[in-house]
Amino acid sequence: MARRNDHSREQLREMALLASESIISRDGVDGLSTRKVAQEIGYSAGTLYQVFNNFDDLVMQLNSRTLSRLQLQMSQQQRHDARNRLKHYGYCYLRFAHQQPELWHLLFEHRAANPEQRPEELLNNIDALFNLVKVALTELQPTCSENDLTVTANSLWSGIHGIAVLMLKGKLFDGDLQSAEQAVNCLMNNFIQGWTSQGERHA
Amino acid sequence: MARRNDHSREQLREMALLASESIISRDGVDGLSTRKVAQEIGYSAGTLYQVFNNFDDLVMQLNSRTLSRLQLQMSQQQRHDARNRLKHYGYCYLRFAHQQPELWHLLFEHRAANPEQRPEELLNNIDALFNLVKVALTELQPTCSENDLTVTANSLWSGIHGIAVLMLKGKLFDGDLQSAEQAVNCLMNNFIQGWTSQGERHA
DNA sequence: ATAGTAATTAAACAACGTTCAATTAGCAAG
DNA sequence: CTTGCTAATTGAACGTTGTTTAATTACTAT
Known part of the structure; x- marks a missing residue:
């Protein structure tokens, strides 16, 4: 379990967006998914919903x-x-x-x-x-x-x-x-x- | 189980395409799915793959x-x-x-x-x-x-x-x-x- | 009638977005 | 230093999706 103070909400957001861009450039638009983003930044998919509505x-x-x-x-x-x-x-x-x-x-x-x-x-x-x-x-x-x-x-x-x-x-x-x-x-x-x-x- | 001679391949194709258009006008583009089409024409999803590659x-x-x-x-x-x-x-x-x-x-x-x-x-x-x-x-x-x-x-x-x-x-x-x-x-x-x-x- | 063929189906698979109870980490008070 | 509270995090679950495949069923030809 990732520790609670490892990253701020803003850092999480930044990491997720960065990871998304990396995934897209690698797997294309259709390769982008919540689970991939989560894995890439070392969190679980659910955590993303703390930062993004959906x-x-x-x-x-x-x-x-x-x-x-x-x-x-x-x-x-x-x-x-x-x-x-x-x-x-x-x-x-x-x-x-x-x-x-x-x-x-x-x-x-x-x-x-x-x-x-x-x-x-x-x-x-x-x-x-x-x-x-x-x-x-x-x-x-x-x-x-x-x-x-x-x-x-x-x-x-x-x-x-x-x-x-x-x-x-x-x-x-x-x-x-x-x-x-x-x-x-x-x-x-x-x-x-x-x-x-x-x-x-x-x- | 729908009978084998109820519809020809061509009829099946026609029915599926017609059903698809109906579904789209009702549920929008994102509402279109193989299962819905299949249900609409009274067949199972698998049968569609006899008529369409995918x-x-x-x-x-x-x-x-x-x-x-x-x-x-x-x-x-x-x-x-x-x-x-x-x-x-x-x-x-x-x-x-x-x-x-x-x-x-x-x-x-x-x-x-x-x-x-x-x-x-x-x-x-x-x-x-x-x-x-x-x-x-x-x-x-x-x-x-x-x-x-x-x-x-x-x-x-x-x-x-x-x-x-x-x-x-x-x-x-x-x-x-x-x-x-x-x-x-x-x-x-x-x-x-x-x-x-x-x-x-x-x- | 029976054997063989081909169409049809239900179930399974992996992946998707999303939710939620359970768990765990961090902090504050005693 | 321990205890209790709060909030972040998770894993499992749900209902989808397209697609595959073994099993079943319907038809045809012998």
């Missing part, structure tokens, strides 16, 4: 970490030109999905039994990510209304997300990064070209 | 049906104008996802343990769907090369797919159909506008 809670907290890592990668090395910055965001997103397909899959494809218990941290990180896109778009069209901006950012970024999804799904883009990057490039170029072309705005 | 095989065959239904919806009521046809495809795709979220989720989000055993029928249906898009794009740019056409169709359709994914995910677009349609409209307008604008092509 399995989905563990996954959510894992996703929070993943998302903030992604956000970090995207927000660093800012380019001056808004156009190139948007492209950079798309490539970052894609590269992240390609480098950590399992964590990415868990982040965007996991279905919680009770979606209501999504931690705020995760929702905030999503918002922060979308704001990066909106800021860049604003620079391209300073006169654009807030509402149109939101729709446009949503549309464009959904597109990038779709490319990442289908890249990992494997069939489209031969599942390789380069051809997916080509798709991001194509989408970005045409979308931005259309959006900034004189005449009517298409929000 | 659970994933059943899901794949279910997905084939779903996809061909989607393809049917998309290919009917063809509009003459290529631009409007593309939009129609997008709306169809979105509406289908919205009306049958569980089957749609199973179709695009299910991860087979062994992805190699995807039935050809499913792959063919995917190709057929993409061809609709490519044909419409060709009409917009008859001089476009086959390679550029493929990249463009992939990019555009991935974008539509991404919107559908995030609509069902619930957070973006408030999870409602109307605002997702707005996003499709935005993406389509800007993308097509950019792609058909004079000057450089962005494949």
Whole structure:
């Protein structure tokens, strides 16, 4: 029996999340289980329920970490030109999905039994990510209304997300990064070209 | 014990797939199980393995049906104008996802343990769907090369797919159909506008 | 009718998330 | 230093899951 003061609750949480990431990188998303995590950190499965509400809670907290890592990668090395910055965001997103397909899959494809218990941290990180896109778009069209901006950012970024999804799904883009990057490039170029072309705005 | 000549193999398959769809619409994707299907058709779980290689095989065959239904919806009521046809495809795709979220989720989000055993029928249906898009794009740019056409169709359709994914995910677009349609409209307008604008092509 | 074949089943297996009574460790008071 | 209380930890149990297999049963052909 592990002693009671060996690790604090916070340490336990940290260990469990770390172990989870290790298990996922070894056995894939479907290889993650409470019993494996428990064994890896030297506790029994029941103890995990002192730290997490349930399995989905563990996954959510894992996703929070993943998302903030992604956000970090995207927000660093800012380019001056808004156009190139948007492209950079798309490539970052894609590269992240390609480098950590399992964590990415868990982040965007996991279905919680009770979606209501999504931690705020995760929702905030999503918002922060979308704001990066909106800021860049604003620079391209300073006169654009807030509402149109939101729709446009949503549309464009959904597109990038779709490319990442289908890249990992494997069939489209031969599942390789380069051809997916080509798709991001194509989408970005045409979308931005259309959006900034004189005449009517298409929000 | 169900009698041996009560149903042919093909009938059994049909019954199982029908029962599966019924279970999914009642209990959701995660409510689908071999035992439930077996019970619903009056056989034991083991018998299913005479008709399906495994659970994933059943899901794949279910997905084939779903996809061909989607393809049917998309290919009917063809509009003459290529631009409007593309939009129609997008709306169809979105509406289908919205009306049958569980089957749609199973179709695009299910991860087979062994992805190699995807039935050809499913792959063919995917190709057929993409061809609709490519044909419409060709009409917009008859001089476009086959390679550029493929990249463009992939990019555009991935974008539509991404919107559908995030609509069902619930957070973006408030999870409602109307605002997702707005996003499709935005993406389509800007993308097509950019792609058909004079000057450089962005494949 | 009987022998042989093939479909069907029930039971078993391993693994899953989750719960809970029992146990044990740590701390505080006497 | 011992005793008693509290709370962390555990192992076993429950109800699931997909899948396999030995035994049984139903049909067919001789």
